Amino acid sequence: MPEKQKLSRRDLLVGGVAVAAAGFGAVAAVSSRVSSSRSLAIPKPSQVAILRCESYRQSIYETVSQAVDLCRVPVAGKNIVLKPNLVEFEPNSVINTNPMVVHAALEAFRARGAASVRIAEGPGHRRNTLDLADAAGYFELIPGFEDLFTDLNLDDVKSVKLIQPKSKLKALYLPHTVLGADLLVSIPKLKTHHWVGATLSMKNLFGVVPGGVYGWPKNPLHWAGIPETIVDLHNIFPRQFALVDGVVGMEGNGPIQGTPKTAGVIVAGNNMPAVDATCCRLMQIDPEKVSYLTGSTVPGEIAANNIRQIGETIDGNSTRFALIKDWQDLRLEPSSGVTGNRG
Numbered sequence: 287m288p289e290k291q292k293l294s295r296r297d298l299l300v301g302g303v304a305v306a307a308a309g310f311g312a313v314a315a316v317s318s319r320v321s322s323s324r325s326l327a328i329p330k331p332s333q334v335a336i337l338r339c340e341s342y343r344q345s346i347y348e349t350v351s352q353a354v355d356l357c358r359v360p361v362a363g364k365n366i367v368l369k370p371n372l373v374e375f376e377p378n379s380v381i382n383t384n385p386m387v388v389h390a391a392l393e394a395f396r397a398r399g400a401a402s403v404r405i406a407e408g409p410g411h412r413r414n415t416l417d418l419a420d421a422a423g424y425f426e427l428i429p430g431f432e433d434l435f436t437d438l439n440l441d442d443v444k445s446v447k448l449i450q451p452k453s454k455l456k457a458l459y460l461p462h463t464v465l466g467a468d469l470l471v472s473i474p475k476l477k478t479h480h481w482v483g484a485t486l487s488m489k490n491l492f493g494v495v496p497g498g499v500y501g502w503p504k505n506p507l508h509w510a511g512i513p514e515t516i517v518d519l520h521n522i523f524p525r526q527f528a529l530v531d532g533v534v535g536m537e538g539n540g541p542i543q544g545t546p547k548t549a550g551v552i553v554a555g556n557n558m559p560a561v562d563a564t565c566c567r568l569m570q571i572d573p574e575k576v577s578y579l580t581g582s583t584v585p586g587e588i589a590a591n592n593i594r595q596i597g598e599t600i601d602g603n604s605t606r607f608a609l610i611k612d613w614q615d616l617r618l619e620p621s622s623g624v625t626g627n628r629g
Contacts, residue, residue, distance in 0.1 A: 365400070410492060453511045
């Protein structure tokens with residue numbers, strides 16, 4: 287791609303990369319509508335499903351299927367892209383999204399008449415994406431995985447202008463695979479994060495930014511502001527669904543060097559800030575103190591009384607996730623109403 291070679295890192299970060307002239311007016315218009323609606327609309331209540339899932343066994347397929355039905359995800363005839371979280375080569379670790387959750391989602395969407403279901407990821411740490419997926423168990427568990435998978439670090443890209451950006455970025459090159467999806471499904475792991483407090487469905491969108499353009503570990507996104515770039519990425523994609531692998535998460539020095547933490551839940555919903563706010567409350571983290579969540583919503587949108595929990599409730603299912611010292615102020619106060627500590 288000749289465009290990449292003409293741009294310096296500085297150009298990508300602050301140079302106001304132009305929108306590709308052909309074929310991208312619709313995405314820019316959608317981004318504009320999303321940004322304006324989030325700045326002007328009165329918050330509407332969101333639904334988030336919490337389902338118990340005690341371990342990675344066959345019953346997880348039924349659980350994920352139930353989550354899709356509870357959230358009334360539009361599936362028939364849609365081109366769907368599943369975006370797991372693949373980070374490091376550590377077999378049997380809790381760093382990466384468990385492949386059983388991804389396979390369960392694949393099967394659920396196929397069974398409901400999706401036109402196509404692909405799996406796509408662009409890891410920020412490692413260039414050998416297929417080797418990483420193999421180490422994480424994806425080849426072993428998902429039949430025909432390589433034919434279903436797109437390495438977003440190497441995919442063809444288009445330039446997308448950011449409308450009212452929160453970060454220092456003016457535009458982003460993004461892969462055709464995710465831009466062409468009718469529904470982008472973020473399937474992260476329930477983890478703490480040493481820079482932003484928690485990494486969930488919105489932070490997982492960093493993996494759609496191509497390393498082939500932005501390098502490894504995609505430092506231009508860091509320089510532009512991590513929380514702000516999370517918000518910008520979220521605003522680009524108007525059709526999203528979140529399915530969070532909270533069966534066994536990670537606490538402490540996440541997203542890589544933390545320790546396993548059993549939470550025993552799958553969390554799902556069509557409103558990603560609402561899903562992530564619910565996940566924070568399940569981890570006993572105050573979402574109102576997580577800057578990318580407050581920066582992505584209108585006042586009151588992620589308030590507990592504005593999110594309708596379906597399936598299970600937060601009470602009785604929350605699990606205290608340990609935080610590194612720098613993030614202790616994210617703790618929910620006892621008066622927050624979250625009870626039922628399981629850990």
